[in-house]
Amino acid sequence: MPDLNTLPGVLRLRALTQGDPRVLTAVIDGSPVIDHPAFEGADVTSVRGYWLDDRDNSDGSTGHATHITSVIFGQPGSEVPGLAPRARGLFIASGIDDDTAESEIGIARAIEYALSQGAQIIHCAFCHPSQTGSTQSWLTDAVLKAEEAGAIIVAPAGNDYGENWCSPAAMPTVLAVGALADDGAPMHFTNFGSRYDGHSIMGPGENVLGAKTDGTVVNQKGTSVAAPVLTGLITAITSALVQAGHAPKPQLVRNVLIATARPCTGSGAERCIGGQVAVDRALEVLFDGVPVASFAADNARILALQPAPDAPSVIPEPPSPASQYQFPPHSSATHHTDEPPQPREVYLREERRGVALTPSVEPSLMYPARTFAIGTVSYDFGDEITRDYFAEAMGGGYGVGSGITNDPQSMVDYLDANPAEARRLIWVFSINSEPRFAVTPVGPYASDVYDMLAALLQGQAKGSISVVSMPGSAETGTATLLNGTIIRKLHRNGLRGIYGWHPANLAKQCLSAVHGDALKGLEQGIAAKEKAESIAAGADDEVFGIDELGTDTWNRLQIAPSPEINRAVQDFLEEIYFRAPQDPSISVERALNLAATNGYQIAMSFLDALNAGFEYESYGTEYSPFSRVGGNCWEIILRFKDPAHPTRGAREYRFTIDVADTLPVAVGRVRRWAAVR
Structure with missing residues (x-):
């Protein structure tokens, strides 16, 4: 035509x-x-x-x-x-x-x-x-x-x-x-x-x-x-x-x-x-x-x-502005529920259903996929030859029965003396105890990354670290573990973003930082106010701007966090860390992981809400309307309710995470308002 x-x-x-x-x-x-x-x-x-x-x-x-x-x-x-x-x-x-x-x-x-x-x-x-x-x-x-x-x-x-x-x-x-x-x-x-x-x-x-x-x-x-x-x-x-x-x-x-x-x-x-x-x-x-x-x-x-049973055809129909746009009962009109599901529930349900591929169809990962994962680090030998090599080199003799190769502290001590040997191991990153990635340091800082992996392994063995964050690029290449499990390689070219911590310590440190910043802001605000009054009275002929922080302080952040608030923040962090299932290559998952790694915005929201008598209810995510060119921003939403006054409106706290880069970043400030009931 x-x-x-x-x-x-x-x-x-x-x-x-x-x-x-x-x-x-x-x-x-x-x-x-x-x-x-x-x-x-x-x-x-x-x-x-x-x-x-x-x-x-x-x-x-x-x-x-x-x-x-x-x-x-x-x-x-x-x-x-x-x-x-x-x-x-x-x-x-x-x-x-x-x-x-x-x-x-x-x-x-x-x-x-x-x-x-x-x-x-x-x-x-x-x-x-x-x-x-x-x-x-x-x-x-x-x-x-x-x-x-x-x-x-x-x-x-x-x-x-x-x-x-x-x-x-x-x-x-x-x-x-x-x-x-x-x-x-x-x-x-x-x-x-x-x-x-x-x-x-x-x-x-x-x-x-x-x-x-x-x-x-x-x-x-x-x-x-x-x-x-x-x-x-x-x-x-x-x-x-x-x-x-x-x-x-x-x-x-x-x-x-x-x-x-x-x-x-x-x-x-x-x-x-x-x-x-x-x-x-x-x-x-x-x-x-x-x-x-x-x-x-x-x-x-x-x-x-x-539609065929295996291919549902659901086309949500938007609200009609006038009667002439009403549709007869066909297509998706009969599939609507009274209350639409939460976006995250839909996301989890739709993502995890029916994604199995036949052997003739390869996963479409043509180039690195940005990944920001939270989990734990371990090591694997990949084959029996490598395992026996380490057993002999570490002085434990041959065979499975030596046991020394399976002791993380012994392995760390050996790698401290022989740092080049770290490259012979498969460094496994697990999410909820499931091996997911083979961390592969690349570039001029690869040796530093190997040292960091060994340090994280030691921290986990001693109990001072229970959670590790790992940014990187998921590649098409795979690694096979000693038990036959195949996992995807995750390339990392630097130390930035690789952290290890315990949720209790992170919660305490973040709340302490938020509280300290609030007190500092109060002091600056008082000083700025006194300066402004001095200028107004003619005692000073030089004008300095009033510190914005002092005029926008959340007063409840000046109240020291209680043990209950510390525990509430820790519980929420662990809820994010151990949620299942999760795919850290998905943009919304990376945003959640960064929010729970940074922790500052979460601590700020909890400290303000719980000091006001609210308690945590739920969290959610939305694609953010606030984004810069080239950005990929997500809204993290924390919702709190008043248990003593059920008729009181809930409160929402929102902050934005940009996941366009390998290591996501927080954008802007935390916002709060009364939630829609």
């Missing part, structure tokens, strides 16, 4: 809007050529994923990105008039070559970055093929965050002739797009099947015109060029709603397009996923007040689609 204007309703849509800068659409692909004439005058920004190294972009990724972005943002009067030329565009280079193009970690990071920049519509050009339809936990987490934020994700269903599922298109809240030939029939290569039921649609996927890297234009085909047509349509319709005075609700637009699609026709109609996009019908529902149920008669097959 060389001319998208031949789609029913597109000409009316173009007359309604050319897009609106209040609508931000992100495109996750390679790096497009934005100085192409088609983009002249477009409000678009191109960024490179912060997680990528400095390798060059491949021609294929750049060409593909240039083509699909022009379908959406090509300017009026150019050779490629896009569907939403006046909307804002954010191009995120996530897959720049064959190694990174289908990485689920890269896709997840790009989605999180798009959300942090305020994107309401996210186009993911990638298709990670899978024979099971399962997705890795980090991608599940990112897609869930997008849905909770009110954003939508559009992705191609894939060109594997139905032999594979594609992630993220197969996920139940992602709009999966199949490709139609010019005659309206599904193209023979487009993927289909139950995993796409209830959240899919077909768009023109043959002879789609787009920009070429050399400044010319070219026609392309495939689901990956059909998907940007849908993204452009959703961007334009959302813009038209905004210009009509409505709030931007791309999820509403997505649901209307699914519900009003026309049944596929022509040969191979059984391979159709959803139905053919019908822009004219969607505009009638959204702008003319036509009830969506009026299209149920000839669209009954689409509306009646029921």
